[in-house]
Amino acid sequence: MGGSRSDSEQTRSGSILHVDMDAFFVSVEQLRRPELKGLPVAVGGPGSRGVVASASYEARAFGVHSAMPAVRARRLCPEIVFLPGDHQLYQEVSERIMAILRSFTPLVEPLSLDEAFLDVSGARGSPVEIGHSIRRQVRDDEGINCAVGVAAVKFLAKLGSKLAKPEPTPQGPSGGVGVFEVPVGEERAFLSPRPVGDIWGVGPATLARLDGIGISTIGELAEFPFERLAAVVGNAHGKHLHDLANAVDPRPVIPNTAPKSMSREQTFPRDLHTHEELGAVLVALSDSVASRLRSSELAGRTVTLKVRFGDFTTITRSHTLAGPVDSGVVLAREAKRLLEEVDVAAGVRLIGVGVSELEEPGQRQLSLEDVQATSWHDVDRAVDRIRGRFGSEAIQTGGASDTGPRGGGWIRPN
DNA sequence: TCTGGGGTCCTCAGACGA
DNA sequence: TCTGTCGTCTGAGGACCC
Numbered sequence: 001m002g003g004s005r006s007d008s009e010q011t012r013s014g015s016i017l018h019v020d021m022d023a024f025f026v027s028v029e030q031l032r033r034p035e036l037k038g039l040p041v042a043v044g045g046p047g048s049r050g051v052v053a054s055a056s057y058e059a060r061a062f063g064v065h066s067a068m069p070a071v072r073a074r075r076l077c078p079e080i081v082f083l084p085g086d087h088q089l090y091q092e093v094s095e096r097i098m099a100i101l102r103s104f105t106p107l108v109e110p111l112s113l114d115e116a117f118l119d120v121s122g123a124r125g126s127p128v129e130i131g132h133s134i135r136r137q138v139r140d141d142e143g144i145n146c147a148v149g150v151a152a153v154k155f156l157a158k159l160g161s162k163l164a165k166p167e168p169t170p171q172g173p174s175g176g177v178g179v180f181e182v183p184v185g186e187e188r189a190f191l192s193p194r195p196v197g198d199i200w201g202v203g204p205a206t207l208a209r210l211d212g213i214g215i216s217t218i219g220e221l222a223e224f225p226f227e228r229l230a231a232v233v234g235n236a237h238g239k240h241l242h243d244l245a246n247a248v249d250p251r252p253v254i255p256n257t258a259p260k261s262m263s264r265e266q267t268f269p270r271d272l273h274t275h276e277e278l279g280a281v282l283v284a285l286s287d288s289v290a291s292r293l294r295s296s297e298l299a300g301r302t303v304t305l306k307v308r309f310g311d312f313t314t315i316t317r318s319h320t321l322a323g324p325v326d327s328g329v330v331l332a333r334e335a336k337r338l339l340e341e342v343d344v345a346a347g348v349r350l351i352g353v354g355v356s357e358l359e360e361p362g363q364r365q366l367s368l369e370d371v372q373a374t375s376w377h378d379v380d381r382a383v384d385r386i387r388g389r390f391g392s393e394a395i396q397t398g399g400a401s402d403t404g405p406r407g408g409g410w411i412r413p414n
Numbered sequence: 415t416c417t418g419g420g421g422t423c424c425t426c427a428g429a430c431g432a
Numbered sequence: 433t434c435t436g437t438c439g440t441c442t443g444a445g446g447a448c449c450c
Contacts, residue, residue, distance in 0.1 A: 044418075051418050053450090066450075072415050112421090112450045201423095203448050236424060237447090260422070267418060302442090312417070318443055350418085422449080429442085 012184040014152030015121035016253065017131055019101060020161040021138075022145040022173065024114035025054035028093050029083050031143050038172060039081055046070050046082040049267055049349070053085060060168035090114075093142060100137050104130055109253045115161075117154055119253035131179040145173070150181040153249035155200050156190075157182075187247035192219030199244050201237070209233055221245040258358070259296065263304070264288045265352025271310045272348050278339060283332045285353045290328035293355065299324035300355030303331055305338040308350035317341065324359050331355065 021027065025043040030036045040059035044052040050070040062077035073080055094113040101108045107119035120130050131148035138146050149160025159182070166176030182190050196218055197207050209232050215221050221229075222245035230238035243249065264285040272278055282305075293299055304318040317338040325331065335353045 049416090049418080051416095053418075067417075069415065069417055072417090075415085115450075201448065205447055234425065261420090263420060265419060304443090314445080316444060320442065352419085354420090420450090423447090425446080426444090427442100430440085432438090432440105 013127045013150060013181060014157070014184050015119060015127055016151055016154055016157045017118040017120055017127060017134070018149040018151075018154070018157035018161040019116050019118065019131075019134060019138075020147050020149075020158075020165070021097070021114035022147065022165065023054055023056055023060075024094075024144070025085060025090055026056045026083075027144050028090055029086075030056070032089075036081060040064070040077050040079060041081045041083065042070075042073055043083045043085045044070060046084065047269060049269065057166065057168040057173040058170060061170045093144070097138055097142055097144065100141060101134065103137075104134060106255065107253045108255055109257065117157065117253045128179055128181055131181075135178055147176065148179045150179060152182075152184050152187070153247065154251050154253070155244050155249040156187055156247065158200060159194075159198060188222070191245065191247060192217065192222070194218045196221050196245075199241060201240060201244070206233055206237070206241075218245045259298070260358060261354055261356035262289055262292055262296075262298075262300070262358070263306075263352055263354030265306060265350055265354075267308075267350040268348070272351075273345055275336075275339060275344060278344060278348060278351050279336050281351055282335045282339065282353060283328075285351070286332035286335055287328035289353055289355055290326055290331050293326040293358075297360060298358045299326035299361035301325075301357035301359070302355065303334040303338070304354040304356065305335050305342075306350070306352035306354065307339070307342055307344070307348055310347040310349050312349070314350075315342065320357065324357070324361055325355075326361055 026041050029041065029043060036056075038058065039056070040062060041056040042052045042059055042064060043054045044050055044066075048071060052064060052066050052068045052070060052073050054066055055064045055068075055073070059073070059077055059080055062080075064073045064077055064080065070082065074082075090113050094110075098108060098110055098116060101116055101118055105118050105120050105123045107122075109117045111117065118130075120127050123130060125133070127150045131150055134148060135146055138144055147161045147164035149157040149162070149164060151157040151160055160180040164177050164180035166173035168174075194217065196202055196210050196215055199218060199221075202210070210216070210221065213224070213228070213232055215224055221241060224242070226238060226242050229242055232238070233241065266281060266285060272281075301322075301324050302318055302320045304316055306314065306316050308314040319334055319338060321330075321334070331353060339351075
């Protein structure tokens with residue numbers, strides 16, 4: 001079972017593909033800076049509070065991995081090259097790769113910039129052949145390597161792509177089958193000996209709980225009485241895990257899923273201790289979230305403030321408005337209102353603003369609050385037009401000073 | 415060791431109305 | 433009228449993913 005298999009064999013293929021780019025951010029950087037090829041490279045925040053977002057296989061050979069603090073990555077691999085990252089560029093490359101995937105089937109569900117599920121049940125050719133074709137075309141057109149998992153269900157396809165990836169060595173990626181298939185009918189046998197941590201949705205907390213009831217393999221989880229499992233990890237989570245362990249995953253591939261929330265957050269190089277400093281940041285973050293809402297033609301009703309203190313404890317405070325808003329001014333006002341109820345004297349390392357309960361800003365009855373918001377709507381649109389024409393830096397909120405009648409007007413930077 | 419940023423989903427508790 | 437129950441909504445937080 002597994003690996004690249006020709007269709008002449010007897011087993012039947014599943015029609016779900018999971019495509020996963022290899023070290024995506026780093027690969028994109030190495031394309032525009034070929035001198036970085038073959039070197040240990042990481043993309044991420046290089047500062048004292050930064051973490052690794054993506055690491056080259058050469059860096060991984062030293063034990064560096066994503067989400068690792070930059071300080072630790074440097075300790076493990078002193079010669080590592082840290083790059084700040086260019087999200088705009090990654091977005092553009094990702095969109096071109098997704099277009100390649102859509103040339104094989106319209107049923108493409110992006111999971112993030114660098115991975116996607118495909119349903120190729122209606123496509124021409126066998127799923128394994130399609131997997132190889134996708135790898136070829138992504139490599140030829142974009143210079144990026146990717147791994148493909150083929151299975152009957154999403155969870156197994158995702159596990160397959162993980163197993164198709166090369167191994168990290170100091171000399172770079174080594175081996176890797178490229179396309180890994182879990183044939184239909186062999187799922188349970190494939191899963192049974194694997195560690196339970198291979199299940200999508202089992203992180204450190206769940207792993208510890210499962211360990212506490214003597215479960216370490218997926219096979220053990222599959223045989224465990226559901227009622228006892230649910231008592232330990234909760235009903236919904238228990239059912240989900242039990243199903244996955246038994247290779248049951250009815251989730252379809254859904255293209256074009258609408259976002260459910262949008263947020264922006266920022267970690268400071270040093271903790272901030274006053275509402276004034278934090279309020280100024282909230283204005284900028286709110287403006288950014290609102291701008292993205294408008295460009296997606298969405299508006300949200302629930303505003304959430306996130307505060308992480310110096311000791312890493314995190315709280316959220318939220319408020320649901322009468323109607324959806326997409327104005328940075330209104331978001332900032334609500335976020336500041338929520339912040340006023342938080343004691344920040346101990347020091348804040350991160351602050352964030354999020355909006356959920358998203359909908360299209362359509363017809364609805366306007367409240368007095370809405371009318372006030374609407375008066376800023378035209379201003380926000382004008383700002384969008386200026387940024388569209390002259391770039392995102394062309395105009396910024398005056399929230400840093402937080403002065404003026406509205407507590408954060410628009411300024412043109414010098 | 416010391417933990418970014420942007421998401422999704424789930425659980426739990428309290429308020430509230432039927 | 434009072435009390436208990438149930439469902440729903442909202443808010444807060446945890447866990448997980450890339």
